Amino acid sequence: MNRSALVCVACGWQAATDARYPFACAHRGQGDGEHLLEHRLARDAVLDRHDSANPFVRFRETLYAWHAARARGWSDADFVGLVQRLDEAIARVDGHGFTITPFGPAPALGSHLGLDLWIKDETHNVAGSHKARHLMGLLLYLAVVEGGPGGVAAGELPPLAIASCGNAALAATVLARAAARPLQVYVPPDAEGAVLDRLSALGATVVVCPRLPGEQGDPCMRHLRQALAQGALPFCCQGNENGLTIDGGQTLLLETLTCGAPPLDHLVVQVGGGALASACVQACARALEHGLVPRVPRVHVVQTQGAAPLARAWARVQQRMASQSESAAAALACAAAHRSQFMWPWEAPPHSVASGILDDETYDWLAILRGLAATDGSSVVVDEDTLKLANRLVHQTTAITPSHTGSAGLAGLLQLQRQGTVAPGNRVGVLLTGVQR
Ligand SMILES: Cc1ncc(COP(=O)(O)O)c(C=O)c1O
Protein backbone atom coordinates (compact mmCIF):
# COMPACT_ATOMS: atom_id res chain seq x y z
CA MET A 1 0.00 0.00 0.00
CA ASN A 2 1.72 3.20 -1.18
CA ARG A 3 -0.55 5.55 0.66
CA SER A 4 -2.22 5.16 4.00
CA ALA A 5 -5.81 3.93 3.80
CA LEU A 6 -8.67 3.06 6.12
CA VAL A 7 -9.94 -0.36 5.05
CA CYS A 8 -12.73 -2.54 6.44
CA VAL A 9 -11.35 -5.92 7.47
CA ALA A 10 -14.67 -7.68 6.74
CA CYS A 11 -15.74 -6.33 3.34
CA GLY A 12 -12.75 -4.39 2.00
CA TRP A 13 -14.62 -1.06 1.90
CA GLN A 14 -12.13 1.79 1.77
CA ALA A 15 -12.65 5.35 3.01
CA ALA A 16 -12.21 8.08 0.39
CA THR A 17 -9.03 10.09 1.00
CA ASP A 18 -11.00 13.33 1.20
CA ALA A 19 -13.75 11.96 3.50
CA ARG A 20 -13.87 14.17 6.59
CA TYR A 21 -15.18 11.70 9.18
CA PRO A 22 -14.38 8.17 7.90
CA PHE A 23 -14.71 6.57 11.32
CA ALA A 24 -16.56 3.33 10.46
CA CYS A 25 -17.25 1.13 7.45
CA ALA A 26 -20.12 2.33 5.27
CA HIS A 27 -21.58 -1.21 5.44
CA ARG A 28 -21.52 -1.44 9.21
CA GLY A 29 -24.65 -3.05 10.58
CA GLN A 30 -25.33 -4.96 7.35
CA GLY A 31 -25.44 -8.73 7.68
CA ASP A 32 -23.46 -10.59 10.35
CA GLY A 33 -20.00 -9.38 9.28
CA GLU A 34 -17.65 -7.56 11.68
CA HIS A 35 -17.09 -4.31 9.82
CA LEU A 36 -14.02 -3.04 11.63
CA LEU A 37 -11.83 -0.33 10.05
CA GLU A 38 -8.09 -0.77 10.01
CA HIS A 39 -5.47 1.83 9.13
CA ARG A 40 -3.22 0.17 6.52
CA LEU A 41 -0.11 2.25 6.77
CA ALA A 42 1.72 3.52 3.66
CA ARG A 43 4.68 1.25 2.92
CA ASP A 44 7.15 4.12 2.85
CA ALA A 45 6.07 5.58 6.21
CA VAL A 46 8.98 6.06 8.63
CA LEU A 47 7.72 4.53 11.85
CA ASP A 48 10.25 6.12 14.16
CA ARG A 49 11.56 9.62 13.43
CA HIS A 50 13.79 9.57 16.55
CA ASP A 51 13.38 13.32 16.90
CA SER A 52 11.25 14.02 19.96
CA ALA A 53 10.28 12.88 23.45
CA ASN A 54 6.66 13.47 22.45
CA PRO A 55 5.36 10.18 21.00
CA PHE A 56 2.93 12.02 18.70
CA VAL A 57 5.86 13.86 17.12
CA ARG A 58 8.26 10.96 17.13
CA PHE A 59 5.83 8.38 15.68
CA ARG A 60 3.80 10.90 13.64
CA GLU A 61 4.15 8.99 10.37
CA THR A 62 2.25 6.07 11.89
CA LEU A 63 -0.81 8.30 12.40
CA TYR A 64 -3.53 8.53 9.78
CA ALA A 65 -3.82 12.18 10.93
CA TRP A 66 -0.31 12.87 9.57
CA HIS A 67 -1.13 11.24 6.23
CA ALA A 68 -4.41 13.16 6.05
CA ALA A 69 -2.52 16.40 6.71
CA ARG A 70 0.07 15.70 4.01
CA ALA A 71 -2.69 14.78 1.53
CA ARG A 72 -4.27 18.18 2.27
CA GLY A 73 -1.07 20.05 1.50
CA TRP A 74 0.32 20.44 5.02
CA SER A 75 4.09 20.30 5.49
CA ASP A 76 5.62 17.95 8.03
CA ALA A 77 6.53 21.01 10.11
CA ASP A 78 2.90 22.21 10.03
CA PHE A 79 1.84 18.90 11.56
CA VAL A 80 4.55 18.98 14.22
CA GLY A 81 3.43 22.53 15.06
CA LEU A 82 -0.14 21.28 15.52
CA VAL A 83 0.96 18.50 17.87
CA GLN A 84 2.96 20.99 19.91
CA ARG A 85 0.12 23.53 20.14
CA LEU A 86 -2.38 20.89 21.24
CA ASP A 87 0.12 19.39 23.66
CA GLU A 88 0.68 22.78 25.30
CA ALA A 89 -3.08 23.25 25.64
CA ILE A 90 -3.34 19.78 27.25
CA ALA A 91 -0.57 20.72 29.67
CA ARG A 92 -2.54 23.82 30.67
CA VAL A 93 -5.53 21.59 31.57
CA ASP A 94 -3.78 18.55 33.06
CA GLY A 95 -0.43 19.88 34.30
CA HIS A 96 1.64 18.17 31.60
CA GLY A 97 1.38 16.95 28.04
CA PHE A 98 2.48 13.72 26.35
CA THR A 99 5.95 12.32 26.80
CA ILE A 100 7.37 8.84 26.29
CA THR A 101 6.44 6.96 29.46
CA PRO A 102 8.88 4.87 31.53
CA PHE A 103 9.61 1.28 30.48
CA GLY A 104 12.19 -0.72 32.39
CA PRO A 105 13.00 -3.84 34.38
CA ALA A 106 11.29 -4.42 37.72
CA PRO A 107 14.02 -6.45 39.46
CA ALA A 108 12.37 -6.94 42.86
CA LEU A 109 9.05 -8.10 41.45
CA GLY A 110 10.81 -10.02 38.68
CA SER A 111 12.97 -12.01 41.07
CA HIS A 112 9.94 -12.70 43.26
CA LEU A 113 8.26 -14.24 40.19
CA GLY A 114 11.41 -15.87 38.80
CA LEU A 115 11.13 -13.82 35.60
CA ASP A 116 12.89 -11.04 33.74
CA LEU A 117 9.96 -8.69 34.22
CA TRP A 118 9.66 -5.35 32.39
CA ILE A 119 7.04 -2.75 33.22
CA LYS A 120 5.54 0.04 31.14
CA ASP A 121 4.22 2.71 33.49
CA GLU A 122 1.24 4.66 32.14
CA THR A 123 0.06 5.89 35.52
CA HIS A 124 1.52 9.38 35.01
CA ASN A 125 0.36 9.75 31.44
CA VAL A 126 -2.14 12.49 30.52
CA ALA A 127 -5.27 12.03 32.72
CA GLY A 128 -3.61 9.12 34.58
CA SER A 129 -3.90 6.31 32.04
CA HIS A 130 -3.00 5.21 28.51
CA LYS A 131 -6.49 6.20 27.26
CA ALA A 132 -5.48 9.72 26.26
CA ARG A 133 -3.17 8.21 23.63
CA HIS A 134 -6.12 6.81 21.68
CA LEU A 135 -7.91 10.15 21.85
CA MET A 136 -4.90 12.28 20.91
CA GLY A 137 -4.73 10.44 17.59
CA LEU A 138 -8.38 11.39 17.04
CA LEU A 139 -7.97 14.98 18.18
CA LEU A 140 -5.05 15.51 15.78
CA TYR A 141 -7.10 14.06 12.94
CA LEU A 142 -10.06 16.33 13.73
CA ALA A 143 -7.80 19.40 13.85
CA VAL A 144 -6.38 18.48 10.44
CA VAL A 145 -9.67 17.92 8.61
CA GLU A 146 -11.73 20.61 10.32
CA GLY A 147 -9.15 23.44 10.25
CA GLY A 148 -7.93 25.56 7.36
CA PRO A 149 -9.58 26.32 4.02
CA GLY A 150 -12.55 24.05 3.30
CA GLY A 151 -12.75 23.22 7.01
CA VAL A 152 -15.59 23.70 9.46
CA ALA A 153 -16.52 27.08 11.01
CA ALA A 154 -15.83 27.11 14.75
CA GLY A 155 -19.52 27.58 15.60
CA GLU A 156 -20.51 24.59 13.47
CA LEU A 157 -18.16 21.97 14.90
CA PRO A 158 -20.16 18.85 15.83
CA PRO A 159 -20.05 17.88 19.52
CA LEU A 160 -17.83 14.99 20.60
CA ALA A 161 -19.29 11.99 22.46
CA ILE A 162 -18.01 9.04 24.50
CA ALA A 163 -19.45 6.25 26.65
CA SER A 164 -17.26 5.46 29.68
CA CYS A 165 -17.27 5.66 33.44
CA GLY A 166 -13.62 6.11 34.18
CA ASN A 167 -10.28 6.61 32.54
CA ALA A 168 -11.48 7.06 28.97
CA ALA A 169 -14.03 9.67 30.04
CA LEU A 170 -11.40 11.57 32.02
CA ALA A 171 -8.97 11.50 29.11
CA ALA A 172 -11.65 12.59 26.64
CA THR A 173 -12.67 15.44 28.93
CA VAL A 174 -9.12 16.72 29.33
CA LEU A 175 -8.46 16.62 25.58
CA ALA A 176 -11.81 18.11 24.59
CA ARG A 177 -11.28 20.92 27.09
CA ALA A 178 -7.79 21.56 25.69
CA ALA A 179 -9.28 21.82 22.20
CA ALA A 180 -12.25 23.89 23.48
CA ARG A 181 -14.77 21.37 22.08
CA PRO A 182 -18.09 20.41 23.69
CA LEU A 183 -18.16 16.79 24.89
CA GLN A 184 -21.03 14.51 25.91
CA VAL A 185 -20.12 11.68 28.30
CA TYR A 186 -22.49 8.73 28.83
CA VAL A 187 -21.89 7.05 32.18
CA PRO A 188 -23.49 4.20 34.18
CA PRO A 189 -25.38 5.01 37.41
CA ASP A 190 -22.57 3.51 39.56
CA ALA A 191 -19.81 5.75 38.15
CA GLU A 192 -17.61 7.20 40.89
CA GLY A 193 -18.73 10.59 42.23
CA ALA A 194 -15.20 12.03 42.24
CA VAL A 195 -14.75 11.17 38.56
CA LEU A 196 -18.11 12.68 37.64
CA ASP A 197 -17.25 15.88 39.53
CA ARG A 198 -14.00 16.20 37.57
CA LEU A 199 -15.81 15.63 34.26
CA SER A 200 -18.34 18.33 35.06
CA ALA A 201 -15.69 20.72 36.39
CA LEU A 202 -13.88 20.44 33.06
CA GLY A 203 -17.05 21.31 31.18
CA ALA A 204 -18.28 17.91 29.90
CA THR A 205 -22.02 17.23 29.69
CA VAL A 206 -22.51 14.08 31.78
CA VAL A 207 -25.53 11.85 31.05
CA VAL A 208 -26.31 8.96 33.46
CA CYS A 209 -27.64 5.88 31.60
CA PRO A 210 -29.56 3.32 33.71
CA ARG A 211 -30.01 -0.22 32.37
CA LEU A 212 -33.56 -0.87 31.12
CA PRO A 213 -35.26 -3.98 32.56
CA GLY A 214 -33.92 -7.03 30.69
CA GLU A 215 -31.60 -4.92 28.54
CA GLN A 216 -28.73 -6.84 26.90
CA GLY A 217 -25.66 -4.82 26.04
CA ASP A 218 -24.32 -1.64 27.58
CA PRO A 219 -26.92 1.15 28.05
CA CYS A 220 -24.17 3.78 27.79
CA MET A 221 -23.34 2.43 24.33
CA ARG A 222 -27.01 2.66 23.39
CA HIS A 223 -27.03 6.35 24.36
CA LEU A 224 -23.74 6.95 22.59
CA ARG A 225 -25.11 5.47 19.36
CA GLN A 226 -28.19 7.70 19.63
CA ALA A 227 -25.91 10.74 20.00
CA LEU A 228 -23.85 9.66 17.01
CA ALA A 229 -27.01 9.21 14.95
CA GLN A 230 -27.85 12.82 15.80
CA GLY A 231 -24.51 14.07 14.48
CA ALA A 232 -22.08 13.84 17.41
CA LEU A 233 -18.61 12.48 16.58
CA PRO A 234 -17.30 9.32 18.31
CA PHE A 235 -14.49 10.60 20.54
CA CYS A 236 -13.97 7.23 22.13
CA CYS A 237 -11.58 4.36 22.73
CA GLN A 238 -13.51 1.68 20.83
CA GLY A 239 -12.33 0.77 17.37
CA ASN A 240 -15.74 -0.36 16.13
CA GLU A 241 -17.17 3.13 16.72
CA ASN A 242 -14.08 4.91 15.50
CA GLY A 243 -11.41 2.88 13.71
CA LEU A 244 -8.96 5.77 13.99
CA THR A 245 -8.75 5.39 17.77
CA ILE A 246 -6.35 2.48 17.39
CA ASP A 247 -3.66 4.66 15.79
CA GLY A 248 -2.82 6.79 18.81
CA GLY A 249 -2.92 3.74 21.09
CA GLN A 250 -0.12 2.16 19.08
CA THR A 251 2.35 4.76 20.34
CA LEU A 252 2.44 2.84 23.65
CA LEU A 253 3.95 -0.29 22.16
CA LEU A 254 6.05 1.60 19.60
CA GLU A 255 7.74 3.28 22.55
CA THR A 256 8.57 -0.03 24.17
CA LEU A 257 9.76 -1.65 20.93
CA THR A 258 12.11 1.22 20.08
CA CYS A 259 13.65 2.03 23.46
CA GLY A 260 16.65 -0.24 23.02
CA ALA A 261 15.48 -2.87 25.52
CA PRO A 262 16.12 -6.53 24.72
CA PRO A 263 13.21 -8.22 22.90
CA LEU A 264 10.41 -9.55 25.11
CA ASP A 265 9.32 -13.21 24.97
CA HIS A 266 5.81 -12.37 26.13
CA LEU A 267 3.59 -9.33 26.47
CA VAL A 268 0.49 -9.53 28.68
CA VAL A 269 -2.34 -7.05 28.04
CA GLN A 270 -5.58 -6.50 29.94
CA VAL A 271 -8.72 -6.28 27.81
CA GLY A 272 -11.95 -4.38 28.30
CA GLY A 273 -13.38 -3.01 25.08
CA GLY A 274 -10.22 -4.22 23.40
CA ALA A 275 -8.78 -1.06 21.81
CA LEU A 276 -5.61 -1.28 23.89
CA ALA A 277 -4.84 -4.89 22.93
CA SER A 278 -5.84 -4.19 19.32
CA ALA A 279 -3.38 -1.30 19.27
CA CYS A 280 -0.67 -3.51 20.78
CA VAL A 281 -1.03 -6.34 18.26
CA GLN A 282 -1.31 -3.94 15.34
CA ALA A 283 1.82 -2.08 16.50
CA CYS A 284 3.63 -5.44 16.62
CA ALA A 285 2.52 -6.25 13.08
CA ARG A 286 3.52 -2.81 11.79
CA ALA A 287 6.89 -2.91 13.51
CA LEU A 288 7.63 -6.32 11.95
CA GLU A 289 6.38 -5.36 8.48
CA HIS A 290 8.41 -2.16 8.42
CA GLY A 291 11.53 -3.87 9.72
CA LEU A 292 11.62 -1.87 12.93
CA VAL A 293 12.23 -5.02 15.00
CA PRO A 294 13.33 -8.55 14.05
CA ARG A 295 10.69 -10.25 16.21
CA VAL A 296 7.79 -9.40 18.45
CA PRO A 297 6.59 -10.96 21.72
CA ARG A 298 3.84 -13.54 22.08
CA VAL A 299 0.83 -11.45 23.05
CA HIS A 300 -1.52 -12.77 25.77
CA VAL A 301 -4.78 -11.10 26.72
CA VAL A 302 -6.41 -10.97 30.15
CA GLN A 303 -10.03 -10.70 31.25
CA THR A 304 -11.77 -11.24 34.57
CA GLN A 305 -14.20 -13.98 35.52
CA GLY A 306 -16.72 -11.13 35.77
CA ALA A 307 -16.77 -10.66 32.00
CA ALA A 308 -14.74 -12.68 29.51
CA PRO A 309 -16.41 -12.41 26.07
CA LEU A 310 -13.06 -12.36 24.28
CA ALA A 311 -11.91 -15.59 25.93
CA ARG A 312 -15.22 -17.16 24.84
CA ALA A 313 -14.70 -15.99 21.24
CA TRP A 314 -11.11 -17.29 21.19
CA ALA A 315 -12.27 -20.67 22.54
CA ARG A 316 -14.82 -20.87 19.70
CA VAL A 317 -12.17 -20.07 17.10
CA GLN A 318 -9.91 -22.73 18.57
CA GLN A 319 -12.78 -25.25 18.64
CA ARG A 320 -13.29 -24.63 14.92
CA MET A 321 -9.61 -25.12 14.24
CA ALA A 322 -9.62 -28.43 16.16
CA SER A 323 -12.94 -29.90 15.01
CA GLN A 324 -12.81 -28.85 11.34
CA SER A 325 -9.00 -28.99 10.97
CA GLU A 326 -9.10 -25.38 9.82
CA SER A 327 -6.14 -23.02 9.77
CA ALA A 328 -6.29 -20.04 12.13
CA ALA A 329 -6.75 -17.78 9.10
CA ALA A 330 -9.77 -19.79 7.89
CA ALA A 331 -11.36 -19.93 11.34
CA LEU A 332 -10.85 -16.19 11.79
CA ALA A 333 -12.31 -15.46 8.35
CA CYS A 334 -15.38 -17.42 9.41
CA ALA A 335 -15.52 -15.40 12.64
CA ALA A 336 -15.26 -12.13 10.68
CA ALA A 337 -18.26 -13.12 8.55
CA HIS A 338 -20.36 -14.52 11.45
CA ARG A 339 -19.95 -12.13 14.35
CA SER A 340 -22.99 -13.33 16.28
CA GLN A 341 -21.53 -16.84 16.64
CA PHE A 342 -18.37 -15.52 18.27
CA MET A 343 -19.07 -12.23 20.04
CA TRP A 344 -22.17 -11.26 21.98
CA PRO A 345 -22.80 -9.40 25.25
CA TRP A 346 -21.81 -11.20 28.46
CA GLU A 347 -25.08 -12.37 29.99
CA ALA A 348 -24.45 -12.05 33.73
CA PRO A 349 -24.11 -8.50 35.15
CA PRO A 350 -20.33 -8.11 35.41
CA HIS A 351 -18.51 -7.43 38.70
CA SER A 352 -14.81 -7.20 39.50
CA VAL A 353 -12.24 -5.14 41.40
CA ALA A 354 -10.85 -4.47 37.92
CA SER A 355 -13.94 -2.47 37.03
CA GLY A 356 -12.33 -0.81 34.00
CA ILE A 357 -12.22 -4.06 32.02
CA LEU A 358 -15.81 -5.15 32.54
CA ASP A 359 -17.07 -4.24 29.07
CA ASP A 360 -19.74 -6.78 28.27
CA GLU A 361 -18.56 -6.99 24.65
CA THR A 362 -14.99 -6.85 23.36
CA TYR A 363 -15.59 -4.40 20.56
CA ASP A 364 -12.14 -4.86 18.96
CA TRP A 365 -12.18 -8.65 19.33
CA LEU A 366 -11.43 -9.58 15.74
CA ALA A 367 -8.21 -7.57 15.46
CA ILE A 368 -7.06 -9.01 18.79
CA LEU A 369 -7.77 -12.64 17.87
CA ARG A 370 -5.79 -12.14 14.67
CA GLY A 371 -2.95 -10.84 16.81
CA LEU A 372 -3.11 -13.87 19.14
CA ALA A 373 -2.94 -16.18 16.13
CA ALA A 374 -0.10 -14.21 14.53
CA THR A 375 2.05 -14.11 17.67
CA ASP A 376 1.23 -17.55 19.09
CA GLY A 377 -0.45 -15.82 22.00
CA SER A 378 -3.31 -16.87 24.26
CA SER A 379 -6.24 -15.66 26.31
CA VAL A 380 -6.48 -16.03 30.09
CA VAL A 381 -9.22 -15.35 32.59
CA VAL A 382 -8.29 -14.37 36.14
CA ASP A 383 -10.18 -14.59 39.42
CA GLU A 384 -10.62 -11.81 41.96
CA ASP A 385 -7.95 -13.12 44.35
CA THR A 386 -5.36 -13.07 41.60
CA LEU A 387 -6.33 -9.52 40.60
CA LYS A 388 -5.93 -8.40 44.22
CA LEU A 389 -2.63 -10.27 44.66
CA ALA A 390 -1.17 -8.72 41.51
CA ASN A 391 -2.12 -5.22 42.62
CA ARG A 392 -0.62 -5.81 46.09
CA LEU A 393 2.61 -7.10 44.59
CA VAL A 394 3.06 -3.96 42.49
CA HIS A 395 2.35 -1.66 45.44
CA GLN A 396 4.75 -3.64 47.68
CA THR A 397 7.67 -3.97 45.28
CA THR A 398 7.64 -0.83 43.13
CA ALA A 399 6.90 2.87 43.51
CA ILE A 400 4.04 2.62 41.01
CA THR A 401 0.45 2.78 42.27
CA PRO A 402 -1.86 1.31 39.64
CA SER A 403 -5.55 0.56 40.06
CA HIS A 404 -6.69 -3.07 39.90
CA THR A 405 -7.57 -2.50 36.25
CA GLY A 406 -4.15 -0.99 35.69
CA SER A 407 -2.38 -4.05 37.14
CA ALA A 408 -4.71 -6.69 35.65
CA GLY A 409 -2.06 -7.61 33.09
CA LEU A 410 0.17 -8.77 35.94
CA ALA A 411 -2.70 -10.90 37.27
CA GLY A 412 -2.83 -12.51 33.84
CA LEU A 413 0.90 -13.15 34.01
CA LEU A 414 0.50 -14.94 37.38
CA GLN A 415 -2.12 -17.15 35.75
CA LEU A 416 0.07 -17.79 32.69
CA GLN A 417 2.88 -18.88 35.02
CA ARG A 418 0.55 -21.28 36.83
CA GLN A 419 -0.47 -22.77 33.49
CA GLY A 420 3.16 -23.10 32.37
CA THR A 421 2.65 -20.86 29.32
CA VAL A 422 5.28 -18.51 30.70
CA ALA A 423 8.39 -20.37 31.83
CA PRO A 424 10.91 -19.43 34.57
CA GLY A 425 13.42 -16.85 33.37
CA ASN A 426 11.28 -15.64 30.45
CA ARG A 427 11.42 -11.94 29.61
CA VAL A 428 7.89 -10.60 30.01
CA GLY A 429 6.35 -7.16 29.52
CA VAL A 430 3.38 -5.93 31.56
CA LEU A 431 1.50 -2.66 31.10
CA LEU A 432 0.46 -0.77 34.24
CA THR A 433 -2.15 1.21 32.40
CA GLY A 434 -3.93 3.38 34.95
CA VAL A 435 -3.37 4.99 38.33
CA GLN A 436 -5.32 4.22 41.48
CA ARG A 437 -7.53 7.23 42.25
C1 LIG B 1 -6.48 1.48 33.18
C2 LIG B 1 -7.08 0.72 32.05
N1 LIG B 1 -6.38 -0.29 31.52
C3 LIG B 1 -6.86 -1.04 30.52
C4 LIG B 1 -8.12 -0.82 30.00
C5 LIG B 1 -8.60 -1.69 28.90
O1 LIG B 1 -8.60 -1.04 27.67
P1 LIG B 1 -9.60 -1.47 26.54
O2 LIG B 1 -10.98 -1.06 26.96
O3 LIG B 1 -9.13 -0.71 25.34
O4 LIG B 1 -9.48 -2.94 26.37
C6 LIG B 1 -8.89 0.22 30.52
C7 LIG B 1 -10.23 0.49 29.97
O5 LIG B 1 -11.03 1.19 30.54
C8 LIG B 1 -8.36 1.01 31.57
O6 LIG B 1 -9.06 2.01 32.12
Ligand SMILES: [Zn+2]
Ligand atom coordinates in the same frame (compact mmCIF):
# COMPACT_ATOMS: atom_id res chain seq x y z
ZN1 LIG C 1 -17.20 -3.39 5.96
